[in-house]
Amino acid sequence: MPDLSEQPSSAPYDALLLLSFGGPEGPEDVVPFLENVTRGRGIPRERLKEVGRHYFLFGGVSPINAQNRELLQALRKDFAEHGLDLPVYWGNRNWAPYLTDTLREMVTDGRRRILVLATSAYASYSGCRQYRENLADALATLETEGLPLPRVDKLRHYYNHPGFVRPMVEATLAALGELPEGLRAAAHLAFTTHSIPTAAADTSGPPADHGEGGAYVAEHLEVARLVADAVRERTGADHPWRLVYQSRSGAPHIPWLEPDICDHLEELHGEGAPAAVMVPIGFVSDHMEVKYDLDTEAAAKAAELGLPVSRASTVGADPRFAAAVRDLVLERAATERFAEGGAAAAPERCALGSLGPSHDLCPVGCCPARSPRPAAAGAD
Numbered sequence: 001m002p003d004l005s006e007q008p009s010s011a012p013y014d015a016l017l018l019l020s021f022g023g024p025e026g027p028e029d030v031v032p033f034l035e036n037v038t039r040g041r042g043i044p045r046e047r048l049k050e051v052g053r054h055y056f057l058f059g060g061v062s063p064i065n066a067q068n069r070e071l072l073q074a075l076r077k078d079f080a081e082h083g084l085d086l087p088v089y090w091g092n093r094n095w096a097p098y099l100t101d102t103l104r105e106m107v108t109d110g111r112r113r114i115l116v117l118a119t120s121a122y123a124s125y126s127g128c129r130q131y132r133e134n135l136a137d138a139l140a141t142l143e144t145e146g147l148p149l150p151r152v153d154k155l156r157h158y159y160n161h162p163g164f165v166r167p168m169v170e171a172t173l174a175a176l177g178e179l180p181e182g183l184r185a186a187a188h189l190a191f192t193t194h195s196i197p198t199a200a201a202d203t204s205g206p207p208a209d210h211g212e213g214g215a216y217v218a219e220h221l222e223v224a225r226l227v228a229d230a231v232r233e234r235t236g237a238d239h240p241w242r243l244v245y246q247s248r249s250g251a252p253h254i255p256w257l258e259p260d261i262c263d264h265l266e267e268l269h270g271e272g273a274p275a276a277v278m279v280p281i282g283f284v285s286d287h288m289e290v291k292y293d294l295d296t297e298a299a300a301k302a303a304e305l306g307l308p309v310s311r312a313s314t315v316g317a318d319p320r321f322a323a324a325v326r327d328l329v330l331e332r333a334a335t336e337r338f339a340e341g342g343a344a345a346a347p348e349r350c351a352l353g354s355l356g357p358s359h360d361l362c363p364v365g366c367c368p369a370r371s372p373r374p375a376a377a378g379a380d
């Protein structure tokens with residue numbers, strides 16, 4: 001007889017929603033996609049033309065949707081193999097399947113208590129609050145349609161979860177292995193993430209974390225350190241490392257996080273570094289920011305300099321990441337049951353390093369928008 005108390009329970013949740021950015025799937029999608037991304041965001045036309053060109057170089061197809069389909073399959077497989085009976089849906093901010101359509105489908109299917117996994121591991125306006133605003137907008141649309149409103153909660157940031165960090169350690173080791181053998185031991189590690197305006201970085205995370213760089217920079221530095229330490233333990237070599245940025249947009253007079261990966265490669269070359277590994281810790285899959293900004297642009301810069309580089313892969317649909325999501329779902333479900341008086345104890349919360357597990361509920365003032373808008377799944 002199976003012990004039913006051993007069955008993993010996601011109660012009170014009745015569905016998981018994978019919430020992502022979305023990307024174009026053909027040349028005719030590129031301009032409407034970019035219009036969706038930049039609606040009301042004041043991105044210079046020149047930058048948009050430039051970014052459109054990146055997509056056209058790849059046939060107008062972003063890899064991100066295929067990667068999310070893979071992640072969806074990996075999650076369903078992991079849940080099924082571990083007896084977790086929780087349907088998984090997928091919706092995007094900027095392209096089909098659109099979040100509003102998915103949420104409508106979920107409600108029509110009878111889902112009333114929804115947990116959200118965003119494909120962004122860190123605190124920031126773009127990676128956290130903007131998704132919460134998108135959820136609020138979608139809920140408002142369902143309300144105007146007279147549909148019942150589900151309760152929506154968002155999983156905590158998972159940047160320091162071992163299921164996110166450990167695949168990146170393996171990926172960094174693999175990328176070191178792609179460098180010429182004689183250059184490996186002294187190769188630099190360039191941990192890279194999306195640049196954001198310094199004003200957005202400074203106010204990222206809960207108000208208590210605000211200050212220079214905010215939670216955004218602190219969380220990335222933590223992951224960089226965790227990966228660098230684990231790599232040193234495995235190779236015995238003390239690779240110099242730095243956190244750098246990529247994919248800057250916005251007006252030139254507005255300060256964004258620096259240095260840019262290309263400037264950093266130039267600096268490394270100038271200092272006589274023998275080789276470098278680019279480790280895109282800021283991204284969950286090898287989407288366009290990785291394929292173009294690193295594999296195309298930064299790789300060309302390195303070739304021009306004569307600096308050997310390789311690039312570590314992101315976690316993507318790694319089974320360890322899928323297992324981490326299951327762990328986070330079960331943890332949050334148990335936390336809710338505890339809060340509602342249905343469980344004897346709060347669950348353990350898995351996190352590497354010293355920052356500790358991130359908050360479940362974004363407090364008031366977490367990653368504020370420039371102009372305040374309704375946001376779901378938080379305290380405000």
Ligand SMILES: CC1=C(CCC(=O)O)c2cc3nc(cc4[nH]c(cc5[nH]c(cc1n2)c(C)c5CCC(=O)O)c(CCC(=O)O)c4C)C(CCC(=O)O)=C3C
Nearest residue numbers: 021023051062063064119120126127194196249287288289
């Ligand atoms: C922090 C962050 C992440 C990581 C967290 C997360 O994953 O959420 C991220 C991810 C992504 N960004 C993406 C694409 C774009 N981001 C843009 C613009 C911007 N991103 C920003 C930040 C971030 N972006 C910011 C501050 C802007 C400026 C304007 C604004 O405040 O909105 C623009 C407009 C043109 C341009 O400015 O480059 C595009 C096309 C794609 C899809 C890639 C694909 O298609 O494979 C993905 C996963």
Ligand SMILES: [Fe+2]
Nearest residue numbers: 128362366367
């Ligand atoms: Fe936040």
